[in-house]
Amino acid sequence: MNFELINKKITDIKSDCEIILVLDKNMEHKWVQDKDVLNNIGFEASSEEVAYLPSANRVYVTLDSLNSDDTRLAISNAYKSIKKTKNESVKIGLYNGDSQAIVEGLILGSYSFDKYRSKKEETYIKNILISTEDYNNKKINLEDIKTSIKNAEIIAKATNAAKSIVNTTPFDMTPQKLADYARNLAKEIDGLECFVGDEKFLEKEKMGAFLAVSRASSERPRLIHLSYKAKNAKKKFVFVGKGLTYDSGGLSLKPSEHMVTMKADKSGASAAIHIIKAAALLKLPFEVHAVIGATENMIGGNAYKPDDVLIARNGKSIEVRNTDAEGRLVLADCLDFAQDLKPDYMFDLATLTGACVVAVGEYTSGVMGNSEELKNEFVKSALESGELAATLPFNRYLKKLLKSSIADMSNISSSRYGGALTAGLFLDNFIRDEYKNKWLHLDIAGPAYIEKDWGYNQCGASGAGVRMCINFMINKIKEDK
Numbered sequence: 001m002n003f004e005l006i007n008k009k010i011t012d013i014k015s016d017c018e019i020i021l022v023l024d025k026n027m028e029h030k031w032v033q034d035k036d037v038l039n040n041i042g043f044e045a046s047s048e049e050v051a052y053l054p055s056a057n058r059v060y061v062t063l064d065s066l067n068s069d070d071t072r073l074a075i076s077n078a079y080k081s082i083k084k085t086k087n088e089s090v091k092i093g094l095y096n097g098d099s100q101a102i103v104e105g106l107i108l109g110s111y112s113f114d115k116y117r118s119k120k121e122e123t124y125i126k127n128i129l130i131s132t133e134d135y136n137n138k139k140i141n142l143e144d145i146k147t148s149i150k151n152a153e154i155i156a157k158a159t160n161a162a163k164s165i166v167n168t169t170p171f172d173m174t175p176q177k178l179a180d181y182a183r184n185l186a187k188e189i190d191g192l193e194c195f196v197g198d199e200k201f202l203e204k205e206k207m208g209a210f211l212a213v214s215r216a217s218s219e220r221p222r223l224i225h226l227s228y229k230a231k232n233a234k235k236k237f238v239f240v241g242k243g244l245t246y247d248s249g250g251l252s253l254k255p256s257e258h259m260v261t262m263k264a265d266k267s268g269a270s271a272a273i274h275i276i277k278a279a280a281l282l283k284l285p286f287e288v289h290a291v292i293g294a295t296e297n298m299i300g301g302n303a304y305k306p307d308d309v310l311i312a313r314n315g316k317s318i319e320v321r322n323t324d325a326e327g328r329l330v331l332a333d334c335l336d337f338a339q340d341l342k343p344d345y346m347f348d349l350a351t352l353t354g355a356c357v358v359a360v361g362e363y364t365s366g367v368m369g370n371s372e373e374l375k376n377e378f379v380k381s382a383l384e385s386g387e388l389a390a391t392l393p394f395n396r397y398l399k400k401l402l403k404s405s406i407a408d409m410s411n412i413s414s415s416r417y418g419g420a421l422t423a424g425l426f427l428d429n430f431i432r433d434e435y436k437n438k439w440l441h442l443d444i445a446g447p448a449y450i451e452k453d454w455g456y457n458q459c460g461a462s463g464a465g466v467r468m469c470i471n472f473m474i475n476k477i478k479e480d481k
C-alpha cells in the first residue's frame with residue numbers, strides 16, 4: 001500500500017473510491033454527499049456501521065469520535081468492506097489532522113497471515129490518497145503530516161511483522177530461527193547490531209534458571225541481543241522479551257486445551273525485536289537494546305523438575321514448584337544481564353500469566369513496577385498509541401507468598417490469588433536497587449494472542465507491546481526538548 005499526501009481539496013482528487021467517516025449522525029457534513037441514499041438504506045451511523053455504495057464509489061463508515069483509536073477502527077472497517085473490490089486507488093480527507101491514525105488503521109486493519117494457506121488473500125487496493133483538506137478545516141503543517149505518515153508506516157509495519165513472528169508455528173520459529181531472523185534484521189537495517197549467545201554463552205554467564213528451562217528441548221536456547229545507538233544518544237532503553245517459542249508447561253504439563261496457542265509465548269520477544277527495529281528506522285535519538293531469552297519449555301528425561309533448586313545469574317536460589325512458571329525463570333537471568341547495560345529505562349515484555357488475563361481481561365496488558373509515576377506515565381502513552389494497558393499494584397503481603405522453605409524463593413506463589421502480581425514480584429527479586437524505579441514489567445498475556453477478530457486486530461497475534469513502547473520513547477523525545 002502506498003500513501004500519498006495530496007495538497008488539494010478532496011473533491012479535486014481523482015480516485016476509484018472514497019472513504020468518508022461519518023461523525024455527525026444527522027449526516028449534515030459536506031463530505032456526506034449521499035445523505036438521501038444512506039437514509040434510504042437505513043444507515044444510521046451507529047457503532048461500527050458501514051455502507052459501501054458501489055455506484056457512487058463511496059464507502060461511509062461510522063466514526064464514534066475524533067480520538068485516534070476511533071479513527072483507526074473506522075478506517076479499518078471501511079477497508080474491510082472494499083478490500084475485495086477492483087478499486088486500486090482510494091481517497092480520504094483528514095480527520096483532526098490525524099494522518100497517523102489513518103495510516104495505522106489501514107496498515108494494521110489490512111494485515112492477514114496466510115503463510116500456511118495455499119490461496120493467499122489479495123487486494124487490488126494499492127494507492128491511498130490523503131487530501132490535506134480537514135474535516136473541521138483544521139490548519140495543518142504539510143511537513144508535519146508527511147513525517148507523521150512515514151512514522152505511522154514504520155510503526156504499523158513493525159507491529160504487523162511482530163504479529164507474523166508470533167503467528168509462525170513452533171516448528172518454523174525455533175530459538176535458532178528467531179535468532180537468525182534477528183541477525184537478518186541487523187544486516188538489513190542501518191545501525192542495528194545483533195549478538196547471539198548459545199548454550200556455552202549461557203553457561204559462561206551462569207544463567208542457571210534460563211538453562212534449566214531449556215534443558216529438555218532438542219532445540220537449543222539462544223540469548224539474542226540487538227542494539228542500536230543514535231549519535232549523541234541521551235537515554236538508554238532496554239527491552240527484555242520472553243521468547244518461549246513453545247511452552248508445553250514442562251513436567252507440570254499443560255492440559256491440551258491450554259497448550260494450543262502456546263506458540264504465542266514468544267510474543268514478548270517478538271515485540272522487543274520489532275520495537276528496536278522501529279526505533280532504528282525512526283532514528284530515535286536514543287540508545288536502545290533488546291535482550292531476548294529464546295527457548296522451548298519441553299518434557300524429557302533430562303527435564304528440570306518440580307523440587308529442583310536453581311541458581312540464577314545474580315546468585316539467588318529458586319525452588320521450582322511448577323515447571324510451567326518458566327517465563328519468570330528465563331526473564332530472571334535476562335533481566336540481570338540487561339542491568340549490566342546500565343539502562344535509564346528497562347521494560348520487560350512477557351506473556352507471563354493467565355492470571356493477568358483474568359485480572360484485566362484479554363484486551364489489556366498489565367503494567368507492574370515499583371514506581372507509581374513511571375507506571376502511570378507508561379499507561380498514558382500506551383492508551384495514546386491505541387493499546388490498552390492498566391496498572392496493577394504490588395504490595396508487601398503478596399511478596400511474602402513467594403517464600404520457600406529450602407531456597408531464597410519459590411517460583412510460584414503459595415496462594416491461588418493475585419498470580420499476575422506475584423509473578424511480577426518474583427521478577428522484582430532480580431532487579432537491583434538502583435534500577436527499581438526504572439523497571440516496568442508488562443504482562444501482555446491477554447492481548448498478545450486472541451483467537452477472534454477484535455477492533456482492527458485480526459484473529460491470532462496482535463503485535464502487543466510494540467506500539468505502546470515506541471510511543472513511550474517518542475514521548476521522551478518531546479520531554480528532552
Ligand code: BES
Binds near residue numbers: 324325326354446
Ligand atoms: N505462558 C504461560 C502464561 C500464559 C497463559 C500466556 C495463557 C498466555 C495465555 C506461562 O508460562 C504459564 O504457564 N504461567 C502459569 C503460571 C502458574 C504455573 C503459576 C499460569 O499462568 O497458569
Ligand code: ZN
Binds near residue numbers: 249324325326327
Ligand atoms: Zn508456562
Ligand code: ZN
Binds near residue numbers: 247265327351
Ligand atoms: Zn510461558
